[in-house]
Amino acid sequence: MNPAVEFGRRLRVLAFHALLLCAAGCGGTDENDPDTLPKREKPARNVILLIGDGMGPAQLTLARIAGPGVHEGLALEKTPFVGLVKTYPAGTMLVTDSAAAATAFACARKTTNGTLGESPDGTDYENLTEWCRKRKKSVGLVTTASVTHATPAAFAVHCPDRNKEADVAQEYLGAGVDILFGGGLQYFPETRQAAFREAGYGFVRSRQELLGAERAPLIGLFADRFMDFEIDRPREVQPSLEEMAMKAIQILSRDEDGFFLMIEGGRIDMACHGHDAATMVRDVVAFDLAVQYAVAFAERDGNTLVLVTADHSTGGLAIGEQVSVDRLRGRTASAERMRELTVRGNRPLPDVVREHAGFEVTDRMLAQIEALKAVGDPKYSLHNAIADVLSRAAGVTFIPLDVQATHLVTKGHDGCDVPLFAWGPRAADFTGVLDNTEVGARIRRAMEAGK
Structure with a gap:
C-alpha cells in the first residue's frame, strides 16, 4: 500500500476514536429529557411564542414559493435550531384541534379536543399565565382570530368547551393577562367592558388607537369576530399582526422581571379550512413579518427566547408540479x-x-x-x-371537500408533525422531535434555567 494512503487511513481511524472518547467524556445528559437538559446557558428572562394556526410544512413551503421566493426564504427559516413537534391530543384521536394543542403548549399536559386548560376529567391545569404571575412576569396574548378563540384562551383560562367564548371572555377578567389583542368585540359588551375598566384595563379599537397606547393592562379589539384576512385587511382600521406584536413587545419589555408573549397567526388555519391557498400565503407572510420583528428584538435584548411553531396542520395541502406563483x-x-x-x-x-x-x-x-x-x-x-x-x-390541492365534510371534530385538520424554530437563550433545547407537551415544559424550564 502507498505509505501516504496508509498514513491517511490511520489518521482517520485515530480521529474517529478520539471523537468517540470525547462523546463519552462529554455525555451524562439526555437531550430529549427536559429534566436533565444541561444548564449551560443563562435563563431566558422573556419568551415569545409565535404560533401559526394550521401552519404545517406544506403551508410554509407554499408561502416561501409564492411569498419572498424560493431563493430568499422566510425569516422564520433562518436559524440553525430547528425541530419537529408531534401534535397528538389525549384520547383515541390522532388529529388534534387548537384547544388541545394550545393546552399542551400552555400547560405542558395533554387534554382532549375541545378542552381548554383542563384535564379530560375536568381538573384545572396550571397554564402559563398562572405560572408567570407567580414569578411576577407579565403576560401578553395576541391573535388575528378572536381573543376568545381556542389558542389564546388556553394560555389563560379553564373551560371544558372551547365554543363557550362568552365564558372565556368573562374568565379573562380574573386571569391577570396584561396585553390582549385581536378580534372578538362581540364577546365584550359594554357591561363587560365596564368591569374590565374597573379592574384597570384600557381599551383600544383601531390601528391608530393601538399605535398611540402606552400602558398595560390593555385590551385591543379590532373586529367583532375574527380580524380580516391579510389580503382583505382594511389598513386604516385594523393593525397588522406585526404592529400588534410590536406594541405588545414595547409595553411588556418594560417589566424587569420579564414576560411571556404568545402571538398567533390565527387566520392561516381558516384559509386552509376554506381551501384558499392564495389567501393563506398572504397570512403566512404577514405572520413571518411578526416573527422577523420578534427575532430582531431578541437579538438586541439578549435575554429573549423566540419560538415559532404551529398547533397543527390544516387541509391536507399539496403542492403540485404545475403550481403557479403568478x-x-x-x-x-x-x-x-x-x-x-x-x-x-x-x-x-x-x-x-x-x-x-x-x-x-x-x-x-x-x-x-x-x-x-x-x-x-x-x-x-x-x-x-x-x-x-x-x-x-x-396547482394547489386540499382534502376533497366531500371528504372534509366527514371530519366532524376538526373540520379538516391533518395529523402531520409541525415545524419548530428557535432563537436566543436555550434555543438548542428546542431541537429534535418533541411532543407538544415537551415544548410547554421546556418553555418553563428555559425561564428557570440555571436556578
Whole structure:
C-alpha cells in the first residue's frame, strides 16, 4: 500500500476514536429529557411564542414559493435550531384541534379536543399565565382570530368547551393577562367592558388607537369576530399582526422581571379550512413579518427566547408540479370576500371571480364552482367552492371537500408533525422531535434555567 494512503487511513481511524472518547467524556445528559437538559446557558428572562394556526410544512413551503421566493426564504427559516413537534391530543384521536394543542403548549399536559386548560376529567391545569404571575412576569396574548378563540384562551383560562367564548371572555377578567389583542368585540359588551375598566384595563379599537397606547393592562379589539384576512385587511382600521406584536413587545419589555408573549397567526388555519391557498400565503407572510420583528428584538435584548411553531396542520395541502406563483400572487381578494361581494353586494358570481382571481377564469371553472356549492356546510359552501377551484387552477390541492365534510371534530385538520424554530437563550433545547407537551415544559424550564 502507498505509505501516504496508509498514513491517511490511520489518521482517520485515530480521529474517529478520539471523537468517540470525547462523546463519552462529554455525555451524562439526555437531550430529549427536559429534566436533565444541561444548564449551560443563562435563563431566558422573556419568551415569545409565535404560533401559526394550521401552519404545517406544506403551508410554509407554499408561502416561501409564492411569498419572498424560493431563493430568499422566510425569516422564520433562518436559524440553525430547528425541530419537529408531534401534535397528538389525549384520547383515541390522532388529529388534534387548537384547544388541545394550545393546552399542551400552555400547560405542558395533554387534554382532549375541545378542552381548554383542563384535564379530560375536568381538573384545572396550571397554564402559563398562572405560572408567570407567580414569578411576577407579565403576560401578553395576541391573535388575528378572536381573543376568545381556542389558542389564546388556553394560555389563560379553564373551560371544558372551547365554543363557550362568552365564558372565556368573562374568565379573562380574573386571569391577570396584561396585553390582549385581536378580534372578538362581540364577546365584550359594554357591561363587560365596564368591569374590565374597573379592574384597570384600557381599551383600544383601531390601528391608530393601538399605535398611540402606552400602558398595560390593555385590551385591543379590532373586529367583532375574527380580524380580516391579510389580503382583505382594511389598513386604516385594523393593525397588522406585526404592529400588534410590536406594541405588545414595547409595553411588556418594560417589566424587569420579564414576560411571556404568545402571538398567533390565527387566520392561516381558516384559509386552509376554506381551501384558499392564495389567501393563506398572504397570512403566512404577514405572520413571518411578526416573527422577523420578534427575532430582531431578541437579538438586541439578549435575554429573549423566540419560538415559532404551529398547533397543527390544516387541509391536507399539496403542492403540485404545475403550481403557479403568478396565479397565487395575482389574487386581490379572499374567496370569503368574493362570496360577500356576490351575496351581499348582489353582483354576478362570474364578474366577481374574474375581477379578483388575478387570472382568466374559464367557463369550466365557473361550472366547477357551481357544482361544489352543494358540498358541505351551506354557510361556507360558496366561498369554499370558489377557493377550491381557484387553488386547483394555481396547482394547489386540499382534502376533497366531500371528504372534509366527514371530519366532524376538526373540520379538516391533518395529523402531520409541525415545524419548530428557535432563537436566543436555550434555543438548542428546542431541537429534535418533541411532543407538544415537551415544548410547554421546556418553555418553563428555559425561564428557570440555571436556578
